Amino acid sequence: METAGVRRIADDLPREPGVYQFLDGEAVLYIGKAVNLRDRVRSYADPRSDRVRRMVARAEDVDVAVTDTETQALLLEANLIKRHQPTYNVRLKDDKSYPLVQLTDHPFPRIEITRDPTKGATVYGPFTNKGEVETVVKALRETYGLRGCSEYKFRNRSRACIDADIGLCSAPCVDEIDEASYRDAVAGAKRFFEGETGALTDPLRRAMEGAAADQEFERAANLRDRLETVEAFHGTGGEAVRMADEASASIDVLGVAIEGDTATVARLHSDGGKLVDRTRHAVVAPETEDRVAAILAAFVPQYYAERTLPDTLLLPEDPHDDDLEAWLSTEGVSMRVPGAGREARLVDLALKNAHRYSGEADELSALADALGIDRPTRIEGFDVSHAQGKAVVGSDVTFVDGAPEKADYRRKKLADGNDDYARMAALVGWRAERAIDGRDDRPDPDLLLIDGGEGQLNAALDALAETDWDVPVVSLAKREELVVTPERTYDWPDDAPQLHLLQRVRDEAHRFAVQYHQTLRDDVSTVLEDVDGLGPSLTRRLLRRFGSVENVREASATELQSVPGIGVETAETIRSRL
Structure with a gap:
C-alpha cells in the first residue's frame, strides 16, 4: 500500500477509540489499538x-x-x-481470549457467551471475567426470556425444555411467544449492553423487594447479590467486572529472556508473602528497539484473559503503554518496576527463571515441526474401554497448551461389542457430528490423538471422512510408542519432547476411559446383585456412596450402615458375600 492509500483510508475513519487491522487479502498482518483511529492509522503514512x-x-x-x-x-x-x-504482532502462544456476549442473527436471537462470534451476530464486550458475565447473562434471560439453546435444539423442539420450566426462556421454539414480542425482549437486552443499566437493574430490584415482602429471604439475598454484579457491569472504563479481592495480597512477577526471534516470559506468583506458583510462556519476539517493553505490553493483556489479576504486578522494565497502565489502574492493580529490596529480588528471580528456560524445547512447536502441521495449541485424545465387549465407553480429553483442560473432558457410552475399530469410529464420529452441527460448545481442536495403532487410526479417518470434519489426526500405540499418521509412521527418540506431549494426552485419555468404564460396569452388572436383601435401589445407593464395588468391599460394617436402608444384618451379608 502506498503512502497516499494510507492517508486516504485514514481520512474516512472516525476520531474514536477502537482497533485497526492491516490486511493482505484475508490475511491479517498487524492489529493495533488506538484512542483516535483516524490519527493512529494516518501515522502509518510515515513508517x-x-x-x-x-x-x-x-x-x-x-x-x-x-x-x-x-x-x-x-x-x-x-x-x-x-x-x-x-505476523507483525507480539504474540503469546496460547489460546486464551476474553469472553464476548453475542445475540445471534436469527428471527429469535440466541444470547450466549463466546470467544468466536458467528457471522452477522450483534456482539458486546470484550470482558475480563467470564463468571460475572455469566451472572449478567442469566439475569437477562430470567428478565427477558431469551433463549440460550443451539440452532440444532431450537429447530428440533416439539415441547418446551427445562429452561422454560424454570423461567429462563419464553419458549419461542414451540410458539409460546410471537416474533414481535420476542424482538421487544431482545431490544431490552441490547439497551442494557449499550449502557442503559436500568433495563436490567430495575426489574431485578423489583423482584428483590417483592421476595423480601413475601419473606422469601434467601431468594431476596440471591437477587441482591445479582443486582450488585449487574450494577458494577458498566463501571469505570466501560469494563464489565471487578477482579481480585482488594483484601488479598497477591503479586505477580514477570521476567523476560530473548533468544533470536523467540522469547520466554517467566511468571512467579506470590500470595500472602509466599511464592506459590511458577509458570513460563513462549512469546514471539518483536523486531523493535525496546523488545522487552514491547513483549511486556503485549503479554500482560493477552495472558490475563480469564485469569484473575493480581494486586501488584512487578516488571523488569516499564512497558511504556498508557492504555495498559490505565486498564490496570482501573482494575486496581499496582504496576511497578522495583529498584531495590525484596521486590527487586523477586524480579531477579523471575529473570533467572526466564533465562534458565530460554531456548528450551517447546513441545507444541516441536510436535508441529515433526508432523508438518500448524502449532496444535488444542489437542483432543480419544480412547475406548470395555470388558470383553461389555460396558463399552469412550473418552474424549482435551489438552490446551500441553496441560489438561478438564472442563472440556467428555465421555460417551457406546454400543456393546468386541470390535475396537468400530467403537473408535463411533466415538470419533460422534465428536465430529456434534462439531459439524454446532452441538458441541468447545472450540474445534488443532489435532486429534487416537489411542492405538494403524487400525484405530483408519477407523477414525473413516469417521472424519463421513462427516467432512477436517481436523489432523494421528495415533499412538502403547507397546512400541510409534506415532502413526495417514502418510507415515514415526519412531521418535524416547526423550523427544513431542513424544512426551502425546504420551501425556494418550495416558490421560486411557485413564479417563477406564475410570468411566469401571463406573458403568459397576452400575450395570455387579456382584452386589447377588447379595440377598439388596435390590436395585440399595445397590445404586451403595455405589453412589462408595464409588465402586471395590470400595464397598473395603468398607467396614459401620460405614455400610451409614447408607440409608442398610441395617446390621444386611451389612454383614454384604461383607460376607464380597
Whole structure:
C-alpha cells in the first residue's frame, strides 16, 4: 500500500477509540489499538521503522472496529491477536481470549457467551471475567426470556425444555411467544449492553423487594447479590467486572529472556508473602528497539484473559503503554518496576527463571515441526474401554497448551461389542457430528490423538471422512510408542519432547476411559446383585456412596450402615458375600 492509500483510508475513519487491522487479502498482518483511529492509522503514512514499512507495503486494506472506551480497545486487540496470530504482532502462544456476549442473527436471537462470534451476530464486550458475565447473562434471560439453546435444539423442539420450566426462556421454539414480542425482549437486552443499566437493574430490584415482602429471604439475598454484579457491569472504563479481592495480597512477577526471534516470559506468583506458583510462556519476539517493553505490553493483556489479576504486578522494565497502565489502574492493580529490596529480588528471580528456560524445547512447536502441521495449541485424545465387549465407553480429553483442560473432558457410552475399530469410529464420529452441527460448545481442536495403532487410526479417518470434519489426526500405540499418521509412521527418540506431549494426552485419555468404564460396569452388572436383601435401589445407593464395588468391599460394617436402608444384618451379608 502506498503512502497516499494510507492517508486516504485514514481520512474516512472516525476520531474514536477502537482497533485497526492491516490486511493482505484475508490475511491479517498487524492489529493495533488506538484512542483516535483516524490519527493512529494516518501515522502509518510515515513508517517509524523498516519493519513497519515492510508491513505497510504488504497491506492491501485497513479494517477497523470502534469501541466505547480505550479499555475495550485494549482487550479487543488482545482477543484479535490471539485469534489471528498476525505476523507483525507480539504474540503469546496460547489460546486464551476474553469472553464476548453475542445475540445471534436469527428471527429469535440466541444470547450466549463466546470467544468466536458467528457471522452477522450483534456482539458486546470484550470482558475480563467470564463468571460475572455469566451472572449478567442469566439475569437477562430470567428478565427477558431469551433463549440460550443451539440452532440444532431450537429447530428440533416439539415441547418446551427445562429452561422454560424454570423461567429462563419464553419458549419461542414451540410458539409460546410471537416474533414481535420476542424482538421487544431482545431490544431490552441490547439497551442494557449499550449502557442503559436500568433495563436490567430495575426489574431485578423489583423482584428483590417483592421476595423480601413475601419473606422469601434467601431468594431476596440471591437477587441482591445479582443486582450488585449487574450494577458494577458498566463501571469505570466501560469494563464489565471487578477482579481480585482488594483484601488479598497477591503479586505477580514477570521476567523476560530473548533468544533470536523467540522469547520466554517467566511468571512467579506470590500470595500472602509466599511464592506459590511458577509458570513460563513462549512469546514471539518483536523486531523493535525496546523488545522487552514491547513483549511486556503485549503479554500482560493477552495472558490475563480469564485469569484473575493480581494486586501488584512487578516488571523488569516499564512497558511504556498508557492504555495498559490505565486498564490496570482501573482494575486496581499496582504496576511497578522495583529498584531495590525484596521486590527487586523477586524480579531477579523471575529473570533467572526466564533465562534458565530460554531456548528450551517447546513441545507444541516441536510436535508441529515433526508432523508438518500448524502449532496444535488444542489437542483432543480419544480412547475406548470395555470388558470383553461389555460396558463399552469412550473418552474424549482435551489438552490446551500441553496441560489438561478438564472442563472440556467428555465421555460417551457406546454400543456393546468386541470390535475396537468400530467403537473408535463411533466415538470419533460422534465428536465430529456434534462439531459439524454446532452441538458441541468447545472450540474445534488443532489435532486429534487416537489411542492405538494403524487400525484405530483408519477407523477414525473413516469417521472424519463421513462427516467432512477436517481436523489432523494421528495415533499412538502403547507397546512400541510409534506415532502413526495417514502418510507415515514415526519412531521418535524416547526423550523427544513431542513424544512426551502425546504420551501425556494418550495416558490421560486411557485413564479417563477406564475410570468411566469401571463406573458403568459397576452400575450395570455387579456382584452386589447377588447379595440377598439388596435390590436395585440399595445397590445404586451403595455405589453412589462408595464409588465402586471395590470400595464397598473395603468398607467396614459401620460405614455400610451409614447408607440409608442398610441395617446390621444386611451389612454383614454384604461383607460376607464380597
